[in-house]
Amino acid sequence: MARVTHLNVNGARRALDVDADAKLLWVLRDSLDLTGTKFGCGEGQCAACTVLLDGTPRHACLTRVGEVGDRQVTTIEGLEQNGRLHPVQAAFLEVEAMQCAYCTSGMILGTVAFLRRNPHPTDPEIVAAMDGHLCRCGTYDRILAAVKLAASRLDGSAA
């Protein structure tokens, strides 16, 4: 059985020893104790498990750890820099774009990747980009506001 012995996560090379067939989600959560990445469905339908692979959002619940290779994995724990929130995190907090907040990690990582691709989105573009993210508490209007706030703050910066 193929094994995976290291992962590049949040800027560090982490040693581990897991079955290559294990899903990235559980390796992050169980082997590396990075539990900010959430399980919501395991079927690619909720995006609570969103992580970035070399900056591209991926459903960690569907990603075999064996296919990650040397790519950089970014999780919610990797966004804060020297105790400073990423502007997207700060915007979600400021707008209070959450109730139970179980969807929040995935929403924030999805937003980070989206705003890198499209720094000046229109509302319909935000809705289309975020439609795969489920918030069962129904805080979509606040999330929309948070994405817009983050976009206005990130404007011009290279974050």
Next chain:
Amino acid sequence: MSAKTTLPPPPEVELERYELRETPRYRFAFDRRGFLQSLGGGIAILLAARSALPAAAQAAQESGQAFERHPIPQAIDAWLHIAPSGAVTVFTGKVEVGQNIRTSLSQAVADELRVPMSAVTMVMGDTARVPFDMGTFGSRTTPQMGTELRRASAAARNVLLNLAAKRWGCGCDVLHAAGGAVHDPAKHRSLTYGELAQGELLAETIPAHEPTTPAAEWTVAGAPAPKVNGRDFVTGKHRYTPDLKLPGMLYGKVVRPSAFGATLVAADVSAVQAMPGVHVIRDGDFLGVAAPDLLTAERAAAAVKATWHAQPQISNAGLFGFLTAHARPGREGGVHSSEGDVAAALAAAPHRVEATYHIAYIQHCPLEPRAALAVWNGGRLTVWTGTQRPFGVQEQLAQAFRMPEADVRVLMPDTGSAYGGKHTGECAVEAARLARGAGKPVHLLWTREEEFTWAYFRPAGVIEIKAGVNPDGRLAAWEMHNYNSGPAALNTMYTVPHKLEEFHPVPNAPLRQGSYRSLAACANHFARESHMDDLAHAVGLDPLDFRLKNCAHPRLHDVYLAAAKQFNWQGRRKRPRHGFGLAGGIEKGGHVAACAEVRVEPDGEVRILRVVEAFDCGAIVNPNGLRNQIAGGLTMGIGGALYEAIEFADGKILNPTFARYRVPRFRDQPQIDVVLVNRKDEPSFGAGETPIVGLAPAVGNAIFDAIALRRRDLPMAPGGKLPLTA
């Protein structure tokens, strides 16, 4: 509508409240001084329980009936501790599931105790540390616990004032409390609460009716407050139950039966025995595994060859016929109320509308699936789990393992939502059973499919309404029967001289059913407000005028007007395929009115373009949190209104995935306008539930306005489309 069966009397008072059948017990037995000593001294205020709400509030709480029959014990409801460091800790059995009560209760305490919010810590839902609490549901936290914590805080403030007066040898009346200290302005001296608590070992039990600060004088409460621990949620640091770990912990998997009620005939576990570190646990019809990692646990569960015996069971197709055929008469064990002579009034009414409404089973689908972490220590059991009823789960565990409740501790981390779906502790019991079998701590996290299948459902139902109206637009007669979905908000809020309203329980409903956000108030409001719309059309009145004409509740009247104004109801203009609808209601102390605009595409797809909702739940504690709850309730309501329906056959759920069970997404989100009607002169009520009830009927009425199609089934657009040819 007559009795069709002769079954024994029903076992429960209110169907969807079956969770409350247990008798609440009081077990807050500790040595108060010893306990205080263990906390390092200070001041403790123990709050004597009363049976809760002011009379007006109780009357408004139709669905709180069960509480009258099982009054909350006259004991301790909550307590509050002021440490010599000045830290304020509040202990309550209420729990946080996203409704933001950790924040709003902290606000109430900070406000009354005159401390900054940052000085307050809430310990919630840990059965070993907090007084007994029936659970967090029924929108009772704000009216009840919010008020009680205010009383405890006011009492603590008085104790502190008295302590300061004693130290300074002055009267209390010249002192005042502010900013976490007692001040003597004339003499320019102050003592912080911490200084006052130092060297004290004071435990006071305060009686009911401690006076509190009127809403008009609130400073911290009544204004937006940032979410407590908000930073932990945007950084991923908060640990929900699925995120907890213990040394040596195993991962559990339950081998599920082939159908509901199936019995285990045989289990061949030979393939699993070779797997290192895997435990197989069989106990009666329960079968599960525990393994050092999740992948191994999944493989082991899949490798178990179980043979189940299942009985044939009914499917969706036969559901509604089954419910009406097996319902009991409302007079016998259901809910029944009547006034006047409804049959005669119906016969005499010049305009009559008669219709039947159908309500599907739906699932709560909290994004955090059920999870538990269980560990045994000798004969004692500790379980972390996401539940709205930690003490209920404690009792369930004690019963399941035939042990004293005192030996079971349940802890509830702030949880990824519940919506009334997490009243029971099945996952906790399973994790504990696996942990006992494996002799190690076991972590169990349900899959989405398990969540869709093995959690309880919002009851399906059939609702029949016959109503008559006079040519002047006044209701003449109203007869409403609800089969199975529940009695919440069954009674009309409109004035009718002759009426009959009955809830008919179905004791052997096909799926396991339980509580849901607003209970049956959603179903009953949908049917009633759709019907009211038909009646308005029957007499040629504007739907708003018709409702106002029959509404004697000033607060309902006010929210109707507030919503209509914001929506510009009077100025709405007909456009092809666009429709406008409104609906209102009263439930759990909240008064709500919603206006909706929809567009119906030629293929039957419904787009909800705009919703305005006016809401009055008394004095507002946290306007920001309140807006969030209302918008969230409306969005969740879209699912039940348009898409959500559980499909089942032969004891299996046929659509147990988000791919096949559509819940509202970003693209379904209308523009939402919330109008808050702040009644500082009225007691505060919760907002987690009632805002949801107006959405479905407002949208249904808008669909009718758009294309003259009256949908009487929830969901109205199964599969995403209205059945245009039906």
